Amino acid sequence: MKKIFSRPRSLKKAVFHYCPGCGHSIIHRITCEVIDELGIQDRAIGVPPPGCSVFAYYYFDVDMVESAHGRGAAVATGIKRAHPESVVFTYQGDGDLAAIGTAETLHAANRGENITAIFINNAVYGMTGGQMAPTTLLGMKTTTSPFGREDKYEGHPIKMSEILAQVNGACYIERTAVNSPANIRKTQKAITRAFRNQIEGLGYSLVEILSPCPTNWKMSPVEAWQWIDDVMSKEFPLGLIKDTTGRGDAH
Amino acid sequence: MTGNAAIAEAAIRAGCRCYFGYPITPQNELTEYMAAHLSRREGCAFIQAESEISAVNMVYGASVAGARAMTSSSSPGISLKQEGISYLAACQLPSVIVNMSRGGPGLGSISASQSDYFQSTRGGGHGDYRTIVLAPASVQELADLTRRAFELADKYLIPVIILGDGMLGQMMEPVEFKHEAPSALPVRAGALRGAKGRHSRFVRTFTSNPAELEEVNWSLFRRYQLIQKQEASCENYLTEDAALVVTAFGIAARIAKGAIKQARALGLRVGMFRPVTLWPFPSEQLKELSKRAKYFLDFEMNMGQMIDDVRLALEGGGDVSFYGRPGGVIPNPTEVLRVITRVYHQKGLNQ
Numbered sequence: 268m269k270k271i272f273s274r275p276r277s278l279k280k281a282v283f284h285y286c287p288g289c290g291h292s293i294i295h296r297i298t299c300e301v302i303d304e305l306g307i308q309d310r311a312i313g314v315p316p317p318g319c320s321v322f323a324y325y326y327f328d329v330d331m332v333e334s335a336h337g338r339g340a341a342v343a344t345g346i347k348r349a350h351p352e353s354v355v356f357t358y359q360g361d362g363d364l365a366a367i368g369t370a371e372t373l374h375a376a377n378r379g380e381n382i383t384a385i386f387i388n389n390a391v392y393g394m395t396g397g398q399m400a401p402t403t404l405l406g407m408k409t410t411t412s413p414f415g416r417e418d419k420y421e422g423h424p425i426k427m428s429e430i431l432a433q434v435n436g437a438c439y440i441e442r443t444a445v446n447s448p449a450n451i452r453k454t455q456k457a458i459t460r461a462f463r464n465q466i467e468g469l470g471y472s473l474v475e476i477l478s479p480c481p482t483n484w485k486m487s488p489v490e491a492w493q494w495i496d497d498v499m500s501k502e503f504p505l506g507l508i509k510d511t512t513g514r515g516d517a518h
Numbered sequence: 519m520t521g522n523a524a525i526a527e528a529a530i531r532a533g534c535r536c537y538f539g540y541p542i543t544p545q546n547e548l549t550e551y552m553a554a555h556l557s558r559r560e561g562c563a564f565i566q567a568e569s570e571i572s573a574v575n576m577v578y579g580a581s582v583a584g585a586r587a588m589t590s591s592s593s594p595g596i597s598l599k600q601e602g603i604s605y606l607a608a609c610q611l612p613s614v615i616v617n618m619s620r621g622g623p624g625l626g627s628i629s630a631s632q633s634d635y636f637q638s639t640r641g642g643g644h645g646d647y648r649t650i651v652l653a654p655a656s657v658q659e660l661a662d663l664t665r666r667a668f669e670l671a672d673k674y675l676i677p678v679i680i681l682g683d684g685m686l687g688q689m690m691e692p693v694e695f696k697h698e699a700p701s702a703l704p705v706r707a708g709a710l711r712g713a714k715g716r717h718s719r720f721v722r723t724f725t726s727n728p729a730e731l732e733e734v735n736w737s738l739f740r741r742y743q744l745i746q747k748q749e750a751s752c753e754n755y756l757t758e759d760a761a762l763v764v765t766a767f768g769i770a771a772r773i774a775k776g777a778i779k780q781a782r783a784l785g786l787r788v789g790m791f792r793p794v795t796l797w798p799f800p801s802e803q804l805k806e807l808s809k810r811a812k813y814f815l816d817f818e819m820n821m822g823q824m825i826d827d828v829r830l831a832l833e834g835g836g837d838v839s840f841y842g843r844p845g846g847v848i849p850n851p852t853e854v855l856r857v858i859t860r861v862y863h864q865k866g867l868n869q
Contacts, residue, residue, distance in 0.1 A: 324720035345579020348563035374568035
């Protein structure tokens with residue numbers, strides 16, 4: 268019998284600790300598939316954040332170093348500058364990349380650091396129990412926006428991909444989602460491009476992934492997938508946001 | 519050569535190829551020297567980071583990849599780096615952090631001060647950790663101890679702080695470099711360079727298991743004990759026959775030395791005990807000295823920080839007076855001589 272589906276080599280044989288319906292496990296898997304496809308398992312160095320995905324090093328079978336909250340882009344910069352042959356990626360949530368690590372992210376992009384950022388946007392702080400994130404939608408209730416986020420008091424959801432697109436050193440920015448098989452395939456293609464850009468030395472690449480957090484959204488996994496389509500992607504439109512690579516192989 | 523430039527040149531000669539900094543007075547000459555010598559050079563990295571926080575995290579990244587890496591700043595910037603220093607200590611990543619300290623608290627002043635003694639010697643950031651702290655007192659010693667800092671960092675897998683001050687950083691003195699820069703250093707064992715020909719590795723600090731973290735703390739503690747045993751160092755200046763021993767570190771010791779020379783000319787039997795390592799504090803050496811000297815005058819450019827370690831080392835065995843000038847005020851030797859003379863007479867040492 269021919270084997271047509273198996274665990275990626277870069278994914279350790281471990282049981283994910285993530286909640287049912289969480290996007291992390293899907294994104295871990297497809298990132299590992301990309302690492303396998305590009306043959307970079309022995310060059311890749313991952314930088315996971317504090318938060319639910321802090322244990323990413325239990326799953327990714329590549330070298331990994333934990334970063335302080337928000338400092339992933341600076342840590343990745345240090346690794347890449349000290350060891351340019353490596354393929355360095357950060358794995359960051361919305362609180363990490365769009366709040367505490369805004370400066371690190373923006374300036375790494377502006378320097379055109381040749382690194383890849385995988386940016387998980389689930390509109391909440393997951394591990395700490397569902398507090399308001401910089402990307403929390405208006406009207407959305409969280410433990411720290413119990414009356415619903417209101418621009419007058421809590422500001423608007425911040426669109427980091429659009430902000431980063433203004434920065435010359437960023438060569439590729441795309442927003443995708445993992446709420447359907449089709450979107451998961453698109454996400455995988457985007458991650459592939461983001462890694463290929465680095466391998467070709469083109470500069471900073473970022474894939475923002477709208478990812479379900481059914482636990483903190485207080486929804487079933489199916490409702491969470493639907494909510495990304497119906498609500499979240501209206502605020503954070505999916506698609507290519509910036510591409511100056513000139514490769515023209517956008518899907 | 520300025521003290522700041524001497525540190526930079528010594529670091530390069532120690533094989534440091536990765537420097538990340540952020541402008542702050544009075545240490546800018548160091549960053550500028552590194553910019554001139556490390557940027558646009560193959561195999562080197564220089565970045566003027568967007569903040570001190572980013573700079574120290576770049577050091578963390580470069581160190582995890584096996585490079586000799588360094589950052590520098592001055593007091594307010596060092597406060598920002600404490601997050602990163604805690605992670606460097608937790609991950610046991612060798613690294614060198616230079617603090618050319620200035621007056622505080624707050625934005626304080628840009629003048630030389632020693633008010634960061636506690637911050638430097640008690641870990642500085644969150645968590646139960648220490649860093650080695652070296653306190654040079656001349657430009658030559660800045661250069662020598664910079665090399666030593668990289669060696670100690672690699673030997674004990676620990677961040678090492680060089681605690682200077684604005685005056686040492688800015689002053690110019692002749693300096694001799696005893697080593698040529700190596701072409702390339704071997705990559706440190708345990709570095710993350712990609713899992714080529716081996717299993718993948720990870721470097722982390724977080725664990726959800728307190729027992730596991732307790733073991734990490736124990737293993738750090740055991741290493742700290744070893745460092746305390748092996749690396750404490752000090753300078754004894756004219757202490758053999760001293761009735762009064764001035765305890766001072768860094769630039770304050772330099773000022774005190776001038777005062778002691780004048781005191782000796784007046785026939786006062788005064789000497790000086792100068793810790794070169796602030797952590798580990800040379801407690802044994804001071805305790806030993808207290809067998810023949812009973813009177814101590816602790817002199818610092820702060821309101822009394824090292825004096826705690828002096829008293830702990832003496833275990834109540836000596837008579838300790840204190841003179842301090844905080845806020846970036848730099849006392850001259852004549853002022854210190856007046857204090858020495860007063861204490862000398864008050865304690866009846868001229869009898």
